[in-house]
């Protein structure tokens with residue numbers, strides 16, 4: 001039967017800087033993403049309507065129009081002026097609400113899959129525009145590899161990276177809602193302002209931090225990359241989920257080079273020296289029982305791409 005199979009990666013944030021919200025309520029961000037080998041597989045088959053079924057993680061996610069993959073298919077259909085439908089089968093490896101942009105990966109994979117299935121012939125650039133409409137992390141899921149994200153994290157500039165990095169991910173059963181983490185960040189900033197005269201962010205230092213991670217990625221040396229990991233959302237995520245302090249401490253005790261909360265959390269990414277070191281850090285972290293699951297992944301990996309296509313439109 002005719003189908004298109006697309007795979008898109010989850011991401012971690014190597015660095016993330018957030019400024020106070022602007023008038024539109026969004027926090028300007030500067031982040032360096034790395035796509036890692038935890039994947040969302042989306043298989044698209046011709047159908048009369050747009051529908052989705054979810055396997056693996058997130059089988060309790062909504063399958064109506066609020067599902068990001070359904071929104072992606074509907075947006076593409078409208079844009080292309082098509083009347084085709086699609087049935088999407090998603091197999092999720094990326095944790096739901098884990099700070100790894102699994103929903104965004106589903107949306108990116110769906111755009112590519114439906115574009116192929118329906119033969120809409122939109123270029124990569126037009127698909128990237130639709131991606132940005134769907135959510136701030138969707139453009140990166142299309143691009144993959146390593147990239148700097150500014151604006152809401154949706155303005156993507158690819159970053160050159162050498163070598164492969166080995167990460168140990170500590171996943172939690174219970175996700176964190178991104179808006180809650182930003183709200184906590186704002187509340188904490190207000191506290192800082194009232195207790196300190198000097199609470200303004202140092203824009204100069206921020207630019208330097210972004211530059212540091214970009215050079216570190218060129219070094220292919222995990223020891224150098226380890227020194228640059230940073231997340232402005234970490235304190236807020238820790239305030240909402242104090243147990244994450246135990247995860248970070250366990251990663252350190254396990255001998256990780258460094259560990260950081262990914263995006264809005266609660267996933268923690270711990271950097272290892274190489275594959276055997278990652279396996280040993282993972283074993284120790286499993287023994288510490290601070291996470292519902294511990295996974296070893298590598299990065300960077302490619303963005304959303306077609307894995308298999310059977311039949312033509």
Ligand code: ATP
Nearest residue numbers: 067068096097098099100101102103104106137178
């Ligand atoms: P980010 O890092 O981009 O802020 P996240 O990784 O923390 O996101 P996601 O799993 O991408 O979180 O999605 C967050 C929310 O989006 C979920 O709690 C869910 O309610 C909603 N959602 C809608 N569609 C999907 C989907 N296909 N997969 C996952 N979540 C979805």
